[in-house]
Amino acid sequence: QVQLVQSGAEVKKPGASVRVSCKASGFTFTAYYIHWVRQAPGQGLEWVGWINLSSGGTKYAQNFQGRVTMTRDTSITTAYMELTRLISDDTAVYYCARDETAAPGLSFEYWGQGTLVTVSS
Amino acid sequence: DVVMTQSPLSLPVTPGEPASISCRSSRSLLYSNGNNLLDWYLQKPGQSPQLLIYLGSNRASGVPDRFSGSGSGTDFTLTISRVEAEDVGVYYCMQGLQTPYTFGQGTKLEIK
Numbered sequence: 001q002v003q004l005v006q007s008g009a010e011v012k013k014p015g016a017s018v019r020v021s022c023k024a025s026g027f028t029f030t031a032y033y034i035h036w037v038r039q040a041p042g043q044g045l046e047w048v049g050w051i052n053l054s055s056g057g058t059k060y061a062q063n064f065q066g067r068v069t070m071t072r073d074t075s076i077t078t079a080y081m082e083l084t085r086l087i088s089d090d091t092a093v094y095y096c097a098r099d100e101t102a103a104p105g106l107s108f109e110y111w112g113q114g115t116l117v118t119v120s121s
Numbered sequence: 122d123v124v125m126t127q128s129p130l131s132l133p134v135t136p137g138e139p140a141s142i143s144c145r146s147s148r149s150l151l152y153s154n155g156n157n158l159l160d161w162y163l164q165k166p167g168q169s170p171q172l173l174i175y176l177g178s179n180r181a182s183g184v185p186d187r188f189s190g191s192g193s194g195t196d197f198t199l200t201i202s203r204v205e206a207e208d209v210g211v212y213y214c215m216q217g218l219q220t221p222y223t224f225g226q227g228t229k230l231e232i233k
Contacts, residue, residue, distance in 0.1 A: 035222075037170075045162075045170065045213055045224040061221040095169055105158050105176060106217045111169040 002026040004034075004096050004112035011118045017084040020115045022096035024077045030054040033102040034079040036070065038092040039114075048094070050102050051079055059102070086119045093117075123147050123216045127225035134204045135233045142228045144197045144214035150177075151194050158217040161190055161199045164227075165210040173212075174199065206232055 007021040022034060036048040049060035051070040058070045064083070072079045079096060094115050097108035124147040134140045150158045157177030162170040172181040174190035177197060187202040201208060211227040 044227045047222040104152055104218055107160050107172055107175040109172050114169055
C-alpha cells in the first residue's frame with residue numbers, strides 16, 4: 001500500500017534551517033511528484049511547492065522562493081524539503097502529498113502524517 | 122493568485138440531516154478539456170487531509186456515496202446527503218488550475 005512517512009517534530013531558533021523528509025513506499029517512486037503543504041496552528045492549508053521525483057525539477061510558491069529547496073534521493077525513495085531563515089510564522093505542520101502530474105487537474109490522494117516545525121527563541 | 126472562498130465557515134448539523142458547503146473561486150476553474158479543476162478535502166481532527174472529490178464531482182476511492190460534488194466555473198458545492206458522526210472535521214476546497222494551488226479557508230462541520 002502507498003505510504004508517505006515523514007520525519008519527526010523539530011524545534012528551531014529563528015534564523016535557522018530545517019529539513020523535513022518524506023519516505024515513500026508502495027509505488028514506483030519516480031513516476032510521481034511530491035508536493036509540500038503547510039498548516040499553521042489553527043489555520044488553513046498553504047501550498048509550498050512540488051518536486052518531480054524523476055527529474056528532480058521543482059516549482060515553488062512565490063512566498064517561499066529563495067528560502068525553500070526540495071530534493072529527493074531515489075536510492076532510498078525519500079523526498080526532502082528544506083526551509084531556511086526560519087521565522088516564527090513558519091511554525092506549522094508540514095505535509096508531503098503525492099500527485100501524478102503536477103499539471104492542471106492534479107489531486108493529492110495520499111498524504112504523509114505531517115511534521116510539526118516549531119520556530120521559537 | 123486564485124482566491125477560494127468557502128461558506129459557511131461553521132456548520133452544525135444533526136445526524137441524518139443533509140449538509141452543503143459552498144466554494145467560490147476568483148476565476149473560472151473550467152479547463153479546456155471540460156473538467157472543473159476543483160477538489161474537496163476533509164481533515165478529520167488530528168489527521169492529515171484526505172481527498173473526497175476530484176475534478177469537481179468525482180468521488181475518490183473509498184469515499185461513501187453520501188458525498189457528492191457539483192458546480193462549474195466559479196461556483197461549487199459539496200453535499201453530504203445524510204451526515205454521520207464520522208463526518209466531523211474541516212472541509213477544504215482546492216483549485217488545481219494554476220500555481221500556487223490555493224485552498225479555501227475551511228468549513229468546520231460539527232454534530233449538533
